[in-house]
Amino acid sequence: MEQWLTFARGPLFIATFTFMVLGLGRLVFMEVYQMIGNWLRMRDRNVPWRKNLIESVYWLIPTGKLTRFKPVMSVTSFLFHIAVIVTPIFLVEHMLLWKSGLGLGFNLPAIGAELADFLTLGAIVTGLILLAVRIFDPRARAISDFWDYALLVIIVIPFVTGFIVMHPSLLFTRMQTMLTIHILSGELIFVLMPFTKLAHVVLFPFTRVSSDFYWRFPAEGPRRVAKALHGDEVSV
Amino acid sequence: METAVKETENLKPEGKEEEPSVNTELKAKYHIKDPPTGDRVTAFLRAFAAILKYTGYKGVLDAYSRASMHCSRCTASCHLHEVSGKDKDIPCYRTNILLDIYKRYFTPGGRLKSLILGNGDLTEEMIDEYAESLYRCTACRKCMLECPMGIDHGLMTHLGRYILSEMGISSKALRVSTIEQLEGATHNTSAIPVPALKDTIEFLEEELLEITGQEIKFPLDKEGREFAFFPAVSDFMMEADTLMGNAAVMHATGYADKWTIGTENYDGINYGLFYNDFILDKVITQLVDEADRLKAEKIMIGECGHASRSAKMFVPVFGRDKQKPVVNCIEFAYQMLKEGKLKLNPDVIKERVTYHDPCNIARSGWIVDQPRYILKNFVKDFVEMAPNGAENYCCGGGGGTVSIDEIYDFRMELGGRKKVEQMKATGAYYVVAPCANCKKQLKELIDYHKLDMELVGLHDLILKAIIWD
Numbered sequence: 001m002e003q004w005l006t007f008a009r010g011p012l013f014i015a016t017f018t019f020m021v022l023g024l025g026r027l028v029f030m031e032v033y034q035m036i037g038n039w040l041r042m043r044d045r046n047v048p049w050r051k052n053l054i055e056s057v058y059w060l061i062p063t064g065k066l067t068r069f070k071p072v073m074s075v076t077s078f079l080f081h082i083a084v085i086v087t088p089i090f091l092v093e094h095m096l097l098w099k100s101g102l103g104l105g106f107n108l109p110a111i112g113a114e115l116a117d118f119l120t121l122g123a124i125v126t127g128l129i130l131l132a133v134r135i136f137d138p139r140a141r142a143i144s145d146f147w148d149y150a151l152l153v154i155i156v157i158p159f160v161t162g163f164i165v166m167h168p169s170l171l172f173t174r175m176q177t178m179l180t181i182h183i184l185s186g187e188l189i190f191v192l193m194p195f196t197k198l199a200h201v202v203l204f205p206f207t208r209v210s211s212d213f214y215w216r217f218p219a220e221g222p223r224r225v226a227k228a229l230h231g232d233e234v235s236v
Numbered sequence: 237m238e239t240a241v242k243e244t245e246n247l248k249p250e251g252k253e254e255e256p257s258v259n260t261e262l263k264a265k266y267h268i269k270d271p272p273t274g275d276r277v278t279a280f281l282r283a284f285a286a287i288l289k290y291t292g293y294k295g296v297l298d299a300y301s302r303a304s305m306h307c308s309r310c311t312a313s314c315h316l317h318e319v320s321g322k323d324k325d326i327p328c329y330r331t332n333i334l335l336d337i338y339k340r341y342f343t344p345g346g347r348l349k350s351l352i353l354g355n356g357d358l359t360e361e362m363i364d365e366y367a368e369s370l371y372r373c374t375a376c377r378k379c380m381l382e383c384p385m386g387i388d389h390g391l392m393t394h395l396g397r398y399i400l401s402e403m404g405i406s407s408k409a410l411r412v413s414t415i416e417q418l419e420g421a422t423h424n425t426s427a428i429p430v431p432a433l434k435d436t437i438e439f440l441e442e443e444l445l446e447i448t449g450q451e452i453k454f455p456l457d458k459e460g461r462e463f464a465f466f467p468a469v470s471d472f473m474m475e476a477d478t479l480m481g482n483a484a485v486m487h488a489t490g491y492a493d494k495w496t497i498g499t500e501n502y503d504g505i506n507y508g509l510f511y512n513d514f515i516l517d518k519v520i521t522q523l524v525d526e527a528d529r530l531k532a533e534k535i536m537i538g539e540c541g542h543a544s545r546s547a548k549m550f551v552p553v554f555g556r557d558k559q560k561p562v563v564n565c566i567e568f569a570y571q572m573l574k575e576g577k578l579k580l581n582p583d584v585i586k587e588r589v590t591y592h593d594p595c596n597i598a599r600s601g602w603i604v605d606q607p608r609y610i611l612k613n614f615v616k617d618f619v620e621m622a623p624n625g626a627e628n629y630c631c632g633g634g635g636g637t638v639s640i641d642e643i644y645d646f647r648m649e650l651g652g653r654k655k656v657e658q659m660k661a662t663g664a665y666y667v668v669a670p671c672a673n674c675k676k677q678l679k680e681l682i683d684y685h686k687l688d689m690e691l692v693g694l695h696d697l698i699l700k701a702i703i704w705d
Binding site for chain 2: 041236
């Protein structure tokens with residue numbers, strides 16, 4: 001178990017974190033590549049970039065949208081995101097990880113133990129509520145696949161195990177085991193990020209601008225499609 | 237030749253206890269011209285592959301297939317799903333049909349997954365289901381406003397219909413009109429020949445003289461003017477008041493000799509927006525050629541939502557070197573009113589008036605404030621629908637579906653229901669809808685649901701209120 005723990009918080013952490021960064025970076029690169037390909041062939045290049053940037057930021061704090069439609073899911077999701085983003089990055093113990101594991105030297109503000117507890121429990125509760133909504137709301141259920149359910153379960157595990165590690169009285173197995181599961185489950189998320197919808201963390205600006213961008217067609221596309229499919233005798 | 241898809245529906249509007257429950261068997265038959273035979277799966281994939289190769293859709297499919305969160309917020313905003321409650325009417329559900337096919341056949345990961353799991357193949361049945369789903373949707377894009385990722389399901393409906401049309405599945409009604417517009421002798425979707433156009437114009441000019449006492453003309457084939465005017469050609473037959481209003485505004489503001497209609501092309505309608513990008517290209521090309529022939533400075537589109545959006549968005553693309561600025565007639569009237577060149581009498585319209593925002597000009601926020609400014613200028617009792625503006629509900633006949641008579645029942649019972657509720661709630665008499673397609677749909681809804689309302693265009697009311705010096 002000792003070796004697992006050392007391996008998990010050392011080389012495996014660096015490997016999986018790097019994998020996540022490279023994987024997400026690849027997705028961004030591919031999106032930009034596609035957009036450049038379109039850009040070079042677009043005649044109408046008046047894409048309202050500023051408006052879409054403002055919209056992307058607005059949807060990070062979508063106060064106007066939360067309670068109008070599907071309020072339970074929307075508010076829960078908003079709180080869930082705050083909890084799962086703030087805790088892993090700003091926890092004191094994780095700060096040491098950024099420093100030692102990745103060599104990041106600068107000091108970020110860290111959150112104290114009580115706030116961490118509150119956010120961790122918040123992450124677990126909101127995560128489970130979202131899972132319940134997905135199971136019991138027929139509209140969400142109709143479009144949910146395996147990963148929609150699985151990711152919600154997977155993302156709760158590091159929070160549960162992390163909470164137990166911080167409150168050893170809750171331990172039902174050895175501390176080392178719990179810590180190892182905590183680290184491995186977090187690393188599982190790193191690995192899954194580029195391959196599942198978790199990639200939305202880097203893709204949301206691209207989906208946001210997609211409507212304004214992709215409606216501006218490359219002008220010669222449809223003619224070439226028609227010719228390729230129907231030959232020179234293209235008609236209506 | 238008839239039908240590829242048949243369906244019966246048991247209708248019950250969700251959660252509306254106070255309304256009598258509607259229990260209707262609906263057969264939605266889709267009439268298709270020259271339907272494809274043989275292996276439609278291969279044809280679909282071949283069309284899809286060609287589109288991915290030559291157009292710019294690949295990037296948006298990559299983004300959506302990776303970042304769609306499957307949250308179903310889109311349902312809370314869909315005029316169709318709110319009434320039908322069916323899974324297949326969830327915008328994300330429809331989009332994911334296409335995304336799943338895309339991943340399965342056109343991405344390495346998807347192909348690998350299908351090798352391992354052996355599922356996800358496209359079938360003839362799926363094509364039928366998808367085809368029906370695509371024409372239940374009106375591509376109004378209200379769902380896009382509620383999606384946290386900003387996914388444009390209307391763009392996906394547009395792409396789905398494009399793929400289908402390139403493999404031979406498209407609405408007969410839309411195709412027949414388009415064939416006439418592009419290859420027929422009259423070059424317009426209503427097959428109105430030039431002599432009939434001239435007769436109609438003569439009649440309208442006489443009417444205008446009677447109504448206003450002014451000699452208002454529709455200038456034909458005048459070169460070098462500021463505006464080449466393209467209404468929905470159906471207006472010549474169906475919306476005389478709107479056209480008279482258009483001509484009256486030009487006359488009243490000193491623009492009588494600054495606009496013209498060309499007799500080689502007088503149709504702004506562009507069904508390509510509804511089902512095929514190549515058709516969209518060709519119709520725009522035809523429109524721009526006429527404006528060019530007339531040596532006009534700008535293109536003005538009449539009261540038609542999709543014609544306006546097609547021209548505004550796609551003249552800069554398919555107009556190529558002949559492109560010109562595009563203006564909607566409401567923008568023009570608004571500007572004239574602001575500059576004081578148009579004066580309207582506030583004592584003419586005594587009834588309550590409400591305004592329907594056509595999706596194609598309102599969803600992007602392009603034409604939202606201007607008609608309201610105009611109406612509030614001379615209408616004493618103006619009420620808004622709720623919601624309105626960019627968030628307005630589709631009339632239920634958008635995306636070309638209003639032209640498909642075979643789905644009349646569907647449009648009246650399902651697609652148009654939210655709109656009927658909205659209209660009733662305003663208590664208005666006049667419903668103003670500056671869009672030829674919305675006008676047809678809303679008139680049919682008013683008749684079908686026996687509402688005590690009158691559907692008018694914006695310029696219809698303007699015509700009544702113009703103050704002539």
